[in-house]
Amino acid sequence: MAKILIPTPLRQYTGKLSQVDAPGNTVAAVLDALTAQHADLRKHLYNDAGALRSYVNIYVNDEDIRYLQKSETPVTDADTLTIVPSIAGGSATLTEPIAGEAPNPSDDLTNEEILRYSRHLIMPEVGKEGQLKLKNAKVLLVGAGGLGAPLGLYLAAAGIGRIGLVDFDVVDHTNLHRQVIHGTKDVGRKKLDSAADRMRDINPNVRLDLHEIALTSENAFAVMEPYDIIVDGTDNFPTRYLVNDACVLLGKPNVYGSIFRFEGQATVFAYPGGPCYRCSYPEPPPPGLVPSCAEGGVLGILPGMIGVIQATETVKLILGIGEPLIGRLLRYDALEMRFREYKVRRDPHCPVCGDSPTVTRLIDYQQFCGIPQQVTHTEPAKGEIDVTEVKQKIDRGADFVLVDVREPHEYQIASIPQAKLIPLGELGRRLGELDPDDEIVVHCKSGGRSAKAVEFLRQQGFKDVSNMRGGILAWSDKVDPKVPKY
Numbered sequence: 001m002a003k004i005l006i007p008t009p010l011r012q013y014t015g016k017l018s019q020v021d022a023p024g025n026t027v028a029a030v031l032d033a034l035t036a037q038h039a040d041l042r043k044h045l046y047n048d049a050g051a052l053r054s055y056v057n058i059y060v061n062d063e064d065i066r067y068l069q070k071s072e073t074p075v076t077d078a079d080t081l082t083i084v085p086s087i088a089g090g091s092a093t094l095t096e097p098i099a100g101e102a103p104n105p106s107d108d109l110t111n112e113e114i115l116r117y118s119r120h121l122i123m124p125e126v127g128k129e130g131q132l133k134l135k136n137a138k139v140l141l142v143g144a145g146g147l148g149a150p151l152g153l154y155l156a157a158a159g160i161g162r163i164g165l166v167d168f169d170v171v172d173h174t175n176l177h178r179q180v181i182h183g184t185k186d187v188g189r190k191k192l193d194s195a196a197d198r199m200r201d202i203n204p205n206v207r208l209d210l211h212e213i214a215l216t217s218e219n220a221f222a223v224m225e226p227y228d229i230i231v232d233g234t235d236n237f238p239t240r241y242l243v244n245d246a247c248v249l250l251g252k253p254n255v256y257g258s259i260f261r262f263e264g265q266a267t268v269f270a271y272p273g274g275p276c277y278r279c280s281y282p283e284p285p286p287p288g289l290v291p292s293c294a295e296g297g298v299l300g301i302l303p304g305m306i307g308v309i310q311a312t313e314t315v316k317l318i319l320g321i322g323e324p325l326i327g328r329l330l331r332y333d334a335l336e337m338r339f340r341e342y343k344v345r346r347d348p349h350c351p352v353c354g355d356s357p358t359v360t361r362l363i364d365y366q367q368f369c370g371i372p373q374q375v376t377h378t379e380p381a382k383g384e385i386d387v388t389e390v391k392q393k394i395d396r397g398a399d400f401v402l403v404d405v406r407e408p409h410e411y412q413i414a415s416i417p418q419a420k421l422i423p424l425g426e427l428g429r430r431l432g433e434l435d436p437d438d439e440i441v442v443h444c445k446s447g448g449r450s451a452k453a454v455e456f457l458r459q460q461g462f463k464d465v466s467n468m469r470g471g472i473l474a475w476s477d478k479v480d481p482k483v484p485k486y
């Protein structure tokens with residue numbers, strides 16, 4: 001029996017198991033045995049043609065099977081297989097620090113700086129020379145949210161001379177359990193302003209560039225160009241691929257971190273000679289398959305851990321010390337309190353950093369990730385129903401069934417009393433509880449999962465199914481403010 005480690009996003013298909021033992025002499029046989037035990041997992045690992053999906057990587061111990069014998073890689077009972085999906089993200093040896101020369105590099109520290117950085121200065125690995133490298137370094141943080149918070153705090157404190165921040169969001173109450181750079185008094189303020197105030201208080205010597213924009217293919221080069229290192233703290237796939245491609249094309253390292261629930265990943269992509277994000281994940285998962293932190297939740301402390309790892313790697317790259325996370329994907333599981341490391345290789349066939357790249361300029365990343373253009377409408381779209389109309393139906397005793405496809409723990413937080421709870425993942429096997437001739441209205445938190453449920457029910461022959469637009473959040477806004485928002 002080989003051991004298979006199941007990542008958090010896929011545990012819903014293994015009855016919440018984090019580890020499954022399965023027999024087999026090859027990767028294919030073990031995965032067959034695994035998906036025989038847990039049938040729902042199959043469609044997440046394989047496409048319709050029976051090939052492994054390109055946003056799911058399989059490791060035997062610390063090696064990617066693409067660099068072994070793929071599905072035919074031999075497996076023994078002593079081996080551990082790991083499924084590493086991409087989450088909302090040849091090893092080079094570092095000899096030279098990454099920071100370029102500033103136009104007017106500082107060649108000295110003030111007495112105030114010497115006192116401030118004294119615990120750095122007394123370490124020979126940093127010293128005055130290293131602290132001057134930090135002072136002359138220019139780092140861009142993409143995102144001032146969960147990962148951006150510890151990054152901003154620690155990189156400012158460490159004395160990075162110039163820090164750019166990219167964000168266009170506003171602090172809200174749901175940010176406060178993890179985005180520790182913002183305080184309760186900052187709710188409603190721009191994250192850029194709130195983060196900048198805190199960073200200036202920590203270290204007034206740092207030059208801050210505030211970019212109140214969404215990074216796009218049009219502006220990415222101009223925004224990123226002045227910086228030595230780009231730190232990716234974003235929360236969505238289009239921006240991750242954009243940051244990756246721009247880093248490769250500009251020749252700047254991308255210090256990568258991503259988080260989901262209790263699990264995080266960190267590595268350094270796009271360092272010259274090292275792999276990039278696309279070497280690891282050539283294609284994004286289909287929209288909606290991998291939940292975001294807003295949909296799936298995240299332990300508040302987790303971005304602290306991963307952001308601090310990113311900050312550490314950034315400082316090491318600038319100083320040119322230690323062994324950087326190039327070609328090594330570090331995975332952290334907070335529940336097990338375990339770190340695991342996997343090799344990531346540069347793929348000579350990679351479309352952006354390979355030997356014959358096909359992506360030589362920035363593309364449309366929304367389209368690449370299969371995300372349709374945002375349609376702004378005020379009238380319900382076809383198949384959607386407004387919350388006020390659902391309320392009227394309930395009030396007049398209309399004959400219909402309201403189905404809530406969220407999880408039971410969400411139902412405990414907030415619910416509509418008339419709703420019948422059938423979590424989306426259970427809908428397939430609980431179809432018998434619904435009558436295809438009934439009128440059915442489906443709701444979730446904000447409308448995403450219920451849209452999938454509506455599509456599924458229609459495929460199953462249900463004729464009169466509609467999606468409650470905006471979910472229970474809209475219900476709280478427009479029908480019953482006593483229902484809490486979460």
Ligand SMILES: [Zn+2]
Pocket residue numbers: 275276277278279280346347350351352353354
């Ligand atoms: Zn690549």
